Amino acid sequence: MDSWTAPHVPSLPGHGPTLRLHDTASAGLRETVEPGGERATMYVCGITPYDATHLGHAATMITFDLVHRYWLDQGLDVHYVQNVTDVDEPLFERAERDGTDWQVLGLRETALYREDMEALQVLPPRDFVGAVESIPSVGKAVAELLDKGAAYRHDSGDVYYSVQSHPGFGSESNYDRETMLRYARERGGDPDREGKRDALDPILWNAPKDGEPSWDSAAGPGRPGWHIECACIALDHLGPQIHVQGGGNDLIYPHHEMSAAHAESLSGASPFARAYVHTGMIGLDGEKMSKSLGNLVFVSKLRAEGTDPAAVRLALLAQHYREDRQWSAAALAEAELRLGRWREAVGRELAVPAGAMLTAVRERLADDLDTAGALRAVDEWAAETLAAGGEDPSAPSLARDTIGGILGIDCTR
Numbered sequence: 116m117d118s119w120t121a122p123h124v125p126s127l128p129g130h131g132p133t134l135r136l137h138d139t140a141s142a143g144l145r146e147t148v149e150p151g152g153e154r155a156t157m158y159v160c161g162i163t164p165y166d167a168t169h170l171g172h173a174a175t176m177i178t179f180d181l182v183h184r185y186w187l188d189q190g191l192d193v194h195y196v197q198n199v200t201d202v203d204e205p206l207f208e209r210a211e212r213d214g215t216d217w218q219v220l221g222l223r224e225t226a227l228y229r230e231d232m233e234a235l236q237v238l239p240p241r242d243f244v245g246a247v248e249s250i251p252s253v254g255k256a257v258a259e260l261l262d263k264g265a266a267y268r269h270d271s272g273d274v275y276y277s278v279q280s281h282p283g284f285g286s287e288s289n290y291d292r293e294t295m296l297r298y299a300r301e302r303g304g305d306p307d308r309e310g311k312r313d314a315l316d317p318i319l320w321n322a323p324k325d326g327e328p329s330w331d332s333a334a335g336p337g338r339p340g341w342h343i344e345c346a347c348i349a350l351d352h353l354g355p356q357i358h359v360q361g362g363g364n365d366l367i368y369p370h371h372e373m374s375a376a377h378a379e380s381l382s383g384a385s386p387f388a389r390a391y392v393h394t395g396m397i398g399l400d401g402e403k404m405s406k407s408l409g410n411l412v413f414v415s416k417l418r419a420e421g422t423d424p425a426a427v428r429l430a431l432l433a434q435h436y437r438e439d440r441q442w443s444a445a446a447l448a449e450a451e452l453r454l455g456r457w458r459e460a461v462g463r464e465l466a467v468p469a470g471a472m473l474t475a476v477r478e479r480l481a482d483d484l485d486t487a488g489a490l491r492a493v494d495e496w497a498a499e500t501l502a503a504g505g506e507d508p509s510a511p512s513l514a515r516d517t518i519g520g521i522l523g524i525d526c527t528r
């Protein structure tokens with residue numbers, strides 16, 4: 116499907132160190148690309164478009180936008196793919212509640228998401244891929260897994276993946292069985308269903324049901340399961356092994372465990388991702404921000420109220436991406452003040468030299484996206500410029516390009 120328009124990304128002098136990110140599978144920092152590698156690939160789990168983009172989605176997309184921007188700044192050829200889960204139960208339920216069509220709902224919310232991403236200066240993925248357009252590929256993959264004995268048909272006609280067929284199963288989350296069972300129950304799995312080989316087996320293909328859409332495929336009629344959607348889109352667009360698999364930490368299990376297992380069973384190559392990177396949950400009043408809890412702050416609502424999207428982005432960058440963190444009006448107000456100081460300093464004709472700030476921003480981000488440290492480096496440059504004036508006529512534009520190019524914060528407005 117169509118992506119969105121890319122903002123201008125200025126090129127900067129020199130390069131920073133190799134980006135290292137925390138990898139869930141090895142529970143430690145990993146260099147995201149091989150030494151001397153020229154290409155970098157990333158798959159990020161995108162929205163299920165039954166409601167507007169909230170600040171949790173925005174925070175996750177901005178985090179991976181920093182990865183994208185940092186890799187581009189390294190001179191790498193970046194291939195970034197993101198999906199849209201445009202066919203799934205939440206869409207049917209919401210469409211039914213609102214008396215609308217699930218396809219119309221999905222198109223409308225996806226269009227709003229594109230606008231929000233553009234406003235937040237998020238670079239578009241090279242491939243923005245819907246689940247519906249991937250159905251032929253998913254059907255073939257399910258048929259192949261059945262052939263290989265990695266999948267089986269349940270009495271109901273649904274097709275399940277056999278976790279026991281894959282020796283690598285469990286190596287992404289490293290959770291024990293009890294934890295896996297708990298998350299399967301909480302996050303859309305059906306561990307208590309009769310007739311499965313293993314309670315943890317996830318659905319690959321849903322047999323046709325009344326009131327639900329269905330497509331013909333190599334696996335018979337029906338519609339795709341969730342995890343196989345992401346496995347197929349990543350395999351089709353990026354190949355069997357990628358550098359970064361990204362998403363919120365609510366996807367560590369079962370979603371990323373299962374999509375990695377599906378991809379590895381299909382391709383024979385492992386690990387599926389060099390680094391499994393997970394963002395913390397954005398909450399409001401101590402609860403995770405989620406559609407089901409209804410405690411959402413929408414990006415589009417903030418925009419409509421006249422909030423500067425650059426301040427929203429800056430507020431979300433103030434704390435580390437892996438922390439579960441809280442959105443607040445105070446955090447937004449602080450970001451607005453900070454943005455004002457940065458813009459004032461960048462707007463000067465003369466400033467203190469900005470080369471050391473560029474180096475510090477790169478070094479801080481390369482260290483598992485230490486955004487708080489990177490923002491401090493910009494704060495120091497801005498404070499010195501505002502206090503002392505400075506004498507360097509090229510510093511304001513270097514600062515503007517550093518802040519705009521690497522952090523995605525537009526200081527020209």
Ligand code: 5CA
Pocket residue numbers: 159160161162163164170171172174175198199200345361362363364365366394395396397398403404405
């Ligand atoms: N379509 C699936 C992924 S294939 C999905 O999880 N959709 S979603 O709309 O629920 O979430 C979209 C992305 O935002 C996912 O990466 C998810 O992990 C992340 N996300 C959802 N809620 C939050 C939150 N409160 N804070 C941070 N990230 C979140």
Ligand code: ZN
Pocket residue numbers: 159160161198345370
């Ligand atoms: Zn996904």
